[in-house]
Amino acid sequence: MADSQAIKAPSAVQERQKRADMRRNLFYIALIAIGLVAPFVAYPVFLMKILCFALFACAFNLLLGYAGLLSFGHAAFLATGGYVTGYLLASYPGLTPELGIIGGTLLATVLGGLFGVLAIRRQGIYFAMVTLALAQLVYFMFVQAPFTGGEDGLHGVPRGELFGFISLRSNLAMYYFVFAVFLFGFALIQRTVHSPFGQVLKAIRENEPRAISLGYNVDAYKLLAFVLSAALAGLAGSTKTVVFQLASLTDAHWHMSGEVILMTLLGGVGTLLGPLMGAGIVVSLQHVLAQSPLGNWVNVILGIIFVVCVLSFRSGIVGELTKMYRKNFK
Amino acid sequence: MTMIFGVPLAVFMGQLTLGLVNGAFYALLSLGLAVIFGLLKIVNFAHGAQYMLGAFAALLGFRYLGINYWLALILVPLVVGGFGMLMERFLLRRIAHLDHLYGLLLTFGLALIFEGTLVNFFGVSGARYATPEVLQGGLNLGFMFLPTYRAWVLVAALAMCLFTWFMIERTRLGAYLRAGTENSELMQAFGVNVPLLITLTYGFGVALAAFAGVLAAPLYPVSPTMGSSLLIVVFAVVVIGGMGSIMGAILTGLGMGVIEGLTKVYYPEASNTVIFLVMILVLMLRPAGLFGKEA
Numbered sequence: 133m134a135d136s137q138a139i140k141a142p143s144a145v146q147e148r149q150k151r152a153d154m155r156r157n158l159f160y161i162a163l164i165a166i167g168l169v170a171p172f173v174a175y176p177v178f179l180m181k182i183l184c185f186a187l188f189a190c191a192f193n194l195l196l197g198y199a200g201l202l203s204f205g206h207a208a209f210l211a212t213g214g215y216v217t218g219y220l221l222a223s224y225p226g227l228t229p230e231l232g233i234i235g236g237t238l239l240a241t242v243l244g245g246l247f248g249v250l251a252i253r254r255q256g257i258y259f260a261m262v263t264l265a266l267a268q269l270v271y272f273m274f275v276q277a278p279f280t281g282g283e284d285g286l287h288g289v290p291r292g293e294l295f296g297f298i299s300l301r302s303n304l305a306m307y308y309f310v311f312a313v314f315l316f317g318f319a320l321i322q323r324t325v326h327s328p329f330g331q332v333l334k335a336i337r338e339n340e341p342r343a344i345s346l347g348y349n350v351d352a353y354k355l356l357a358f359v360l361s362a363a364l365a366g367l368a369g370s371t372k373t374v375v376f377q378l379a380s381l382t383d384a385h386w387h388m389s390g391e392v393i394l395m396t397l398l399g400g401v402g403t404l405l406g407p408l409m410g411a412g413i414v415v416s417l418q419h420v421l422a423q424s425p426l427g428n429w430v431n432v433i434l435g436i437i438f439v440v441c442v443l444s445f446r447s448g449i450v451g452e453l454t455k456m457y458r459k460n461f462k
Numbered sequence: 463m464t465m466i467f468g469v470p471l472a473v474f475m476g477q478l479t480l481g482l483v484n485g486a487f488y489a490l491l492s493l494g495l496a497v498i499f500g501l502l503k504i505v506n507f508a509h510g511a512q513y514m515l516g517a518f519a520a521l522l523g524f525r526y527l528g529i530n531y532w533l534a535l536i537l538v539p540l541v542v543g544g545f546g547m548l549m550e551r552f553l554l555r556r557i558a559h560l561d562h563l564y565g566l567l568l569t570f571g572l573a574l575i576f577e578g579t580l581v582n583f584f585g586v587s588g589a590r591y592a593t594p595e596v597l598q599g600g601l602n603l604g605f606m607f608l609p610t611y612r613a614w615v616l617v618a619a620l621a622m623c624l625f626t627w628f629m630i631e632r633t634r635l636g637a638y639l640r641a642g643t644e645n646s647e648l649m650q651a652f653g654v655n656v657p658l659l660i661t662l663t664y665g666f667g668v669a670l671a672a673f674a675g676v677l678a679a680p681l682y683p684v685s686p687t688m689g690s691s692l693l694i695v696v697f698a699v700v701v702i703g704g705m706g707s708i709m710g711a712i713l714t715g716l717g718m719g720v721i722e723g724l725t726k727v728y729y730p731e732a733s734n735t736v737i738f739l740v741m742i743l744v745l746m747l748r749p750a751g752l753f754g755k756e757a
Contacts, residue, residue, distance in 0.1 A: 202563050250742060253749040257505045258701060260566060262745065265698040268691075269738035276731065386694065390570060397567065431578030438571025442564050443556060 167311050176303040177375070182415045183314045184372040189395040189407030191364030194321050196393075197402030198330060199357040200337030204260045204389050205247065205267030209362040211274060211384035213240040213369030218286040218379035219279050229292045229300060233313075233370040240366020241359060243270070248358035252351055264386060271384045285380030289373055306375060313371050317364050322404055324360065333357055387431075394434060397441045400448025409449055464605070469727050475606035477723045483612050483681070485719015486619035487674055489712045491696045493626055494670035496705040500643040501663045502554070504565025510693030511573040512668045515542050516675020517684045518580060521591050531594040531680070535618075538676050539669035546668025550661050558660075573690065580686035588683025597680075615677050622673060623712045630708055639663060698741045704754025714752060 170179055188210055195201045217236030220227055251262045274280045281287070291300040300306045324330050336343045336350050344350050373379045382388065391414065399410025414434070421430050441448070447455060464471040491509060498506045506512075519538040523529035529537060549572065557564045593611050600609040630636035642649045642659055650656045675689075682688060703714030718737050725736040732739070744751065 202566070250745045253745050254701070257499070257503075257562060257566065260563070261505065261697040261701050262741070264694055265701065265738050265741055268694045268698075269735050269742075272734045272738075275734075386690075390574070393567065393570075428582050429578065431574050431581070435571045435574030435578060438574065439553070439568060442568040442571065443553065446560075446564070 164315070167315075171304055171307045176307040178415075178419065180303075180307055180310045180375045181372075182412050183310050184368050184375065185392075185395065185415055186408040186411035187314050187317045187371070188365050188368035189392050189399070189411045190318060190321050190404075191361045191368060192392045193396045193401065193403075193407045194324065194364070195357055195361040196396060197406075198325055198337065199333045199354060201252075201354065201358065202260045202393075203251070203263040203358070203361070204386070204393070205263030205265075205270075206361075206365050206392050207384050207386060207388035208247070208267035208270040209240040209244055209365035210369035210372075210388060210392075211379070211381075212243050212270065213237055213366030214373040214379035214383050215274060215280055215286065216240075217370035218289045218373045221289050221292060221374070222286060225290070227292070228296050229294055229374050232292075233367065233374065236370030236373070237363055237366045240369065241363040244359045244362020244366070245355070247362065248355045252354045252358065264389065267384070267386060267389060271381070271386070274381060274384050280379070280381075283381065285378055285382075286373075287378050289377045289379070291374055291377060300374070310371055310375060313367065317367060318404075318408075321364070325404065329353070329356070391434070394438055394441070396448075398437060398445075398448055400450035400452075400454075401446075403448065403450040403454065406448050406450040413449075467728070472606045474727055477727045478720065479606075479608060479612055479616075479723075481720045481723015481726070482716065483615050483719070484722060485716040486616050486623075487678060487692070487715075488696055488699045488719055489623055489715025490619050490670055490674040490677075491692070492700045492703065492705075492711045492715050493623060493708065494667040494674075495696065495700055496708065496711045497626070497630070497639075497670070498664055498667035499705050501639060501646070501660055502550075502558070502565065503562045504554070504569070505562075505697075506664075506667065507566050507569035507693070508549075508573040508576065509569075509667075509671050509696070510689030510691075511576040512542060512546060512671040512689070513675040513678070513692065514580070514686060514689035515545075515576060516672030517591070517679040517688065518584075518675075518686075519672065520676045520679045521589060521684045524591065531676075535673070535676050539673040542672035542675075543665040543669030547661050547665035549668075550664040554664065555657070555660075577686050577690060584686060586685055586687055588685030588688070591679040591684055593680040611680060615681065618677060619674070620712075622670070626670065627708045627712070695737055698737050702737075702741050702744045702751060704751025706751075707753045710751075710753025 188206070191209075192203065192206050195203055213233075213236040215236075216239045217232045220235045221229065221232040247263060247266050250266065251259050254262055275282060291306065293299050294305075294309060298305060298309075300309060332343065332348055332353055335346075336348070336353060340350060369379075369383060372383075395410035395414045396407050397410070398406075398413060399408065400406025417433070418430055421427055421433065426433070445452065466474045491513060495506055495509055498504065498509075516538050519542060520529075520531070520534040523534055523538065524531075553568060553572070554565060557568060597611045597614050600607050601613070602608075628636075630639060638649065638654055638659055642654070642656060642663075646656050646660075649659075678688070699714055699718050700711070702718065703710045705711070718740065721740065722733055722736055726733040748754075
């Protein structure tokens with residue numbers, strides 16, 4: 133009797149795990165299906181904007197939600213990706229968009245390495261201040277550099293032909309490319325978070341001294357997480373430039389670094405889907421407000437959402453929903 | 463004409479004064495940040511907005527209530543500081559038990575609200591605030607022309623910095639504050655009203671920012687965004703100096719102002735960025751900051 137239970141117990145656990153995995157896979161498949169149908173329901177350019185910012189927020193969330201590092205300078209990576217891609221595509225007409233995007237992403241990655249090496253020398257609150265100051269430095273460089281077009285920004289970046297033969301001029305083709313880029317980024321983050329590397333990051337977030345005493349090279353883990361996050365933020369910026377055919381100083385401004393924090397916080401820090409949802413809500417809100425009489429109050433409203441989130445909604449929408457689900461159905 | 467490294471002495475001294483005046487603002491603001499950080503352990507992201515509120519309070523007080531500059535210099539820090547105390551009592555205290563990053567995010571949200579609201583009413587172009595008559599004009603020192611108001615700002619800001627240093631290092635209240643910075647739970651156990659101390663400290667830090675704002679009003683255009691870009695530079699100054707010591711904050715602030723002023727003379731293209739570059743250098747050579755205590 134006792135024996136049969138001992139054999140049965142693990143299989144029950146496995147069974148439950150299997151079912152949970154299946155549910156999750158079904159959920160992802162449903163999401164992908166929604167993503168595939170979406171451009172026939174909503175305006176593709178609007179959806180692409182959401183996807184670009186969602187990827188940006190996911191990249192930021194990898195750092196804050198899983199490594200516990202609050203960067204206040206992620207706008208620098210978004211803008212670097214955008215400017216470099218824009219510059220490459222505008223000045224070398226033969227270049228295909230994916231090469232331009234790879235170029236922008238690479239430079240954002242290098243910048244992420246530089247930021248990371250400097251910023252991880254300080255912790256907590258100083259980390260936020262250092263990244264903010266470095267991003268401001270990058271902002272001033274973009275203001276002064278000859279290739280960025282200063283206050284006007286870069287305009288008329290050609291979308292070109294993907295791999296040399298798929299024209300991205302139609303918004304539908306562009307949308308599916310952006311969707312693919314987003315899925316790639318999302319899958320990479322999902323894989324990272326559930327990998328042993330991701331587990332060590334969480335351990336560092338929870339208790340850094342213990343992680344050090346267990347023999348982990350904490351700085352190396354933090355740096356790698358920072359670089360990965362910067363690279364994906366750069367990818368988001370590069371893709372955004374191809375979609376909108378422009379790169380501007382707005383992306384480099386510290387307001388942008390604040391916005392991505394808000395998206396992540398609102399959707400749910402440390403949840404995979406939170407940043408996607410947060411980006412969707414913030415971008416939609418800006419879109420709706422811009423056309424309403426409240427258009428001038430966007431920043432005030434974002435500020436109020438910030439305050440409300442911090443005071444009483446810290447798990448974000450996805451976090452709160454998960455809590456509710458666990459309480460009522462388990 | 464006397465030249466210093468190929469620059470006329472008058473120009474050199476002019477930029478040096480300008481740098482010192484900017485440095486005095488950096489010192490006042492980073493001092494306020496350090497005082498707040500010491501006890502509350504949060505970075506007050508609304509500091510720039512509170513500085514801006516100080517300048518606006520002076521401007522509007524003059525315009526609608528006829529409050530003159532000297533009265534504003536006393537009243538505005540009290541009013542804005544009192545407003546800060548309300549912020550601490552009703553908002554910051556509710557998240558005091560959480561990770562201190564939430565304090566940063568909350569004050570950032572508040573800064574967005576203050577800035578955005580004022581932008582709606584006053585635009586971003588900025589208004590002028592008249593320099594009080596006594597302080598108009600300037601002194602001809604022979605080798606340079608020293609605008610009286612700049613000299614006054616330098617004196618007033620330094621006096622305020624020294625007053626703060628005296629309050630914290632030489633009075634009983636300051637001793638409580640220092641003890642609270644070391645171990646606030648123990649202080650509470652000794653019967654000190656720590657929550658009240660925290661409210662007062664935050665109010666004082668905010669009042670310092672507002673005082674700086676009033677001083678700045680006749681010098682720079684008073685605009686809703688005047689605080690935010692300044693605050694980022696002040697953050698860099700704080701990273702350079704470390705928030706461990708009062709004197710450290712004052713010296714670093716002045717020093718960075720001077721370096722910025724001199725950069726304007728010799729390599730104007732880098733004057734926006736030089737403080738950030740110094741920060742990078744300090745992070746590489748002495749990560750804890752020039753006066754920092756933490757490892």
